[in-house]
Amino acid sequence: MATITFNCGLDAALAVLGGKWKPLVLFHLAHGVHRYGELRRAVGSVSDKVLIQQLKELQMDEVIERVDYKEIPPKVEYSLTPFGRSLAKALGPLCVWGTEHMRDVERIALRRQTPADADVGQD
Template structure:
C-alpha cells in the first residue's frame, strides 16, 4: 500500500471533500440526521446518481454513516461519524465567511456568467 503524501493540510482535506456536493452534504448532516429524500431536497439540484455516488464515497472514507432499518418500505438514514463531525466543524468558519460575503460573491458569480 502506498503512503499518500500531501503538501499541506488543505490538500489532505480536499482528498476527502473532492466532489461538488460533498461539502453541502456535510453541512446538512451536521445539523441533523437525514433520510435520503430529505438530504436530496436539502442539497438541491444534484442528480440521484451523483448524490448516491458521493454518499458512498463519504461512507467509504468514514465520514458518513448509513443506517438501514431493514423495513418495508425502506427506511435509511444518513448521519456523520465522529470523523465527519470533526470535518464539519472545520468547515463552519468557511460557512460563516460565505454568509458574511454573500452579496459580493453573488456579484462575482453573476459577472462570471456574462
C-alpha cells in the same frame, strides 16, 4: 502497498471533501440525521446518481454512516461519524465567510455569466 502523501493539511482535507456536493451534505448532516429523500431536497439540484456516489465516497472515507433499517418501504438514515463531525466543525468558519460575502460572490458569479461581448463599443 502504495502510500499516499499530502503536501499540506488542506490537501488532505480536499481529498475527503473533493466533490461539489460533499460540503453541502456535511453541512446538512451537521444539523442532524437525515433520510435520503430529506438530504436530496436539502442539497438541491444534485442528481440522484451523483448524490448516491458522493454519499458512498463519504461513507468509505468514514465521514458519514449509513443505517439501513431493512424495512419496506425502505428506510435509510445518514449521519456524521465523530470524524465527520470534526470535519463539519472545521467547515464552520467557511460557512461564516460565505454568509458574510454572499452578495459579493453573487455579483462576481453574475459577471462571470455575462457574455464577453457586452463590453464591445465601450472605449
